[in-house]
Amino acid sequence: MTGKEALEVFGEDLMHVVRDNVLDVFELALTGKMNSAPMQAMHQRLSSLTSDQQDDMRQVIRKFVDCTLHDVLYLLQRDERISVIVRPTDKSGEIDLAKASNMLHAELYSEKGWINRYSQYPSSEDSCL
Numbered sequence: 001m002t003g004k005e006a007l008e009v010f011g012e013d014l015m016h017v018v019r020d021n022v023l024d025v026f027e028l029a030l031t032g033k034m035n036s037a038p039m040q041a042m043h044q045r046l047s048s049l050t051s052d053q054q055d056d057m058r059q060v061i062r063k064f065v066d067c068t069l070h071d072v073l074y075l076l077q078r079d080e081r082i083s084v085i086v087r088p089t090d091k092s093g094e095i096d097l098a099k100a101s102n103m104l105h106a107e108l109y110s111e112k113g114w115i116n117r118y119s120q121y122p123s124s125e126d127s128c129l
Contacts, residue, residue, distance in 0.1 A: 003100030
C-alpha cells in the first residue's frame with residue numbers, strides 16, 4: 001500500500017464513520033426519528049424553526065463538523081508527538097499519514113477532497129481558514 005492509498009482509506013473512513021455519522025444524528029434529531037428523551041427534546045426545539053432556519057442550521061452544523069475535522073487533522077500534521085499510523089493488511093510496512101500528505105487538513109477540501117468524494121453530505125461552503 002502506498003502513502004496515497006493509505007490516505008484514501010483513512011479519508012473515506014473518516015468521512016463515513018465520523019462526518020456522516022454526526023450529520024446523520026443531526027438529521028434524525030431534526031426529523032424526530034430518534035427515540036431517546038434528550039433527542040426528542042432537541043427535536044421539539046428544532047421543529048419550531050422554519051424550513052429556511054432548519055436549512056441554515058444544517059449549514060452551521062456542517063461548518064462546525066468540517067472545522068473540527070480540519071483542526072484535528074491540522075494537529076496531527078503539525079504535532080510530532082502525535083501520529084496516525086496505517087498498518088496495511090499486506091504487512092508492507094507502516095505508513096504515517098502526516099508524512100504521506102503535505103497538508104493533511106487540506107485533504108478535506110476541493111472537488112477532489114475527501115468531503116466531496118466520500119461524504120453523503122455536501123461540503124460547507126469554504127474551508128475553516
